Amino acid sequence: MKIRDIKTIEERRKFIEKKVKRSLSAIKVYPQGLEAAQFKNCENMIGAVQLPLGIAGPLMVKGQLVKGEYYIPLATTEGALVASVSRGCKAASLSGGVKVITRNIGMTRSPVFKTSGIEKSIVLESWLKNNFSRLQKIAQNTSAHLQLLKIDASIAGRNIYVRFYFDTEDAMGMNMATIATQEVSQFIEKETGAECISIASNFDVDKKPASLNFILGRGRKVWAEALIERKIVAEVLKTTPEKIHEVAINKCLIGSAMSGSLGFNAHFANIISAIFIACGQDAAHVVEGSLGITTTDIVDSNLYISIYLPDLAVGTVGGGTNLPSQKEALSILGISGGDGGENARRFAEIVGASVLAGELSLLAALAEGSLASAHQKLARNK
Numbered sequence: 001m002k003i004r005d006i007k008t009i010e011e012r013r014k015f016i017e018k019k020v021k022r023s024l025s026a027i028k029v030y031p032q033g034l035e036a037a038q039f040k041n042c043e044n045m046i047g048a049v050q051l052p053l054g055i056a057g058p059l060m061v062k063g064q065l066v067k068g069e070y071y072i073p074l075a076t077t078e079g080a081l082v083a084s085v086s087r088g089c090k091a092a093s094l095s096g097g098v099k100v101i102t103r104n105i106g107m108t109r110s111p112v113f114k115t116s117g118i119e120k121s122i123v124l125e126s127w128l129k130n131n132f133s134r135l136q137k138i139a140q141n142t143s144a145h146l147q148l149l150k151i152d153a154s155i156a157g158r159n160i161y162v163r164f165y166f167d168t169e170d171a172m173g174m175n176m177a178t179i180a181t182q183e184v185s186q187f188i189e190k191e192t193g194a195e196c197i198s199i200a201s202n203f204d205v206d207k208k209p210a211s212l213n214f215i216l217g218r219g220r221k222v223w224a225e226a227l228i229e230r231k232i233v234a235e236v237l238k239t240t241p242e243k244i245h246e247v248a249i250n251k252c253l254i255g256s257a258m259s260g261s262l263g264f265n266a267h268f269a270n271i272i273s274a275i276f277i278a279c280g281q282d283a284a285h286v287v288e289g290s291l292g293i294t295t296t297d298i299v300d301s302n303l304y305i306s307i308y309l310p311d312l313a314v315g316t317v318g319g320g321t322n323l324p325s326q327k328e329a330l331s332i333l334g335i336s337g338g339d340g341g342e343n344a345r346r347f348a349e350i351v352g353a354s355v356l357a358g359e360l361s362l363l364a365a366l367a368e369g370s371l372a373s374a375h376q377k378l379a380r381n382k
Helices: 009-020 034-040 081-094 118-130 132-140 174-192 209-217 230-236 242-259 268-278 284-290 324-332 342-368 371-378
Strands: 053-062 065-075 098-109 113-114 145-157 159-167 197-198 218-228 290-297 302-312
Touching: 053 081, 053 324, 053 342, 065 081, 065 324, 065 342, 081 209, 081 218, 081 230, 081 242, 081 342, 098 174, 098 342, 118 132, 118 145, 118 159, 132 145, 132 174, 145 197, 159 174, 174 197, 209 302, 209 371, 218 230, 218 284, 218 342, 230 242, 230 302, 242 290, 242 302, 242 342, 268 284, 268 302, 268 342, 284 302, 290 342, 302 342
Parallel strands: 053 098
Antiparallel strands: 053 065, 098 159, 098 218, 113 159, 113 197, 145 159, 218 302, 290 302
16 A cells, blocks of 8 residues: 555544554644645644644734734744844834835746747747737636736746746635646647746745845835934843944845855845744745845934845735644634735834844844853753
């Protein structure tokens, strides 16, 4: 018997227990309702892996849609992370909160077509521009919640890489974009004679760090900023604006440039991964969320801090957002289901504000010299 032929979660787990000669008593523990995941989220499901879920905050967020105090769910195994983000939340909130602006760039999918040569590739590039409305209609027919926003293209000899941008409303939308791209690509082949080599060509760029996504954006762009009063920096963060600013320049900017990093920040991925896992996002998109810049400045002796996320792929419907625990985590943020794209936008605003809080606290710990001691206190086995 093969594991794929076994029909139930319990039977699969017992099959593996017998094969490896180990009891999997912890893996069999999961909330009621998670069984449905075997049909749409996880093949060959044998149970679940539990992760600690902590709460940071409250954090005062002043977004375009989100305004108020929020408690941030963070699923992590890294001791000191939740405490650090909470400290950043406190400092930012006492100083008036975090201002956030988002922009929907669209989820991208990029097929590659082969032509007879560069002249035909140029002709195809023009054809795509001239037939945009036809392609847009074909894409929209695949889902009532999807719209083709724009097309970029780049030519390399007989290959033309086409980058489609889709508004997928409240879904992260990778599957929707893929299905739409399949239909559009078949139409392009039929109309132009170009051969689609692959509907995914890495010109997307999906689940990989890339300068293209840094420059053009993908999913949603998020900007967040806060002005932390000097008194709050001293009382809550135990350092000075000048020391944090110096660390930010030397670590996030110069240090990143020296290493050739695409992440000019302290630890975006720490906060994004914890929120993504808690709230049912595709964890592989954390690599894209790690792109971005943290900047600081001194304004009237206070600390100005901002973060820029050029590539944040989030959704409040689909994927893992409807799993029992993840759905509850989203409910902590007051976000549930679809709302014409507004809920995903709200979620992006909260994520951006949370990332800023995490950056603020870590930079302060480095400036103060307490990073090692904090981890020794909170992240060591007792």
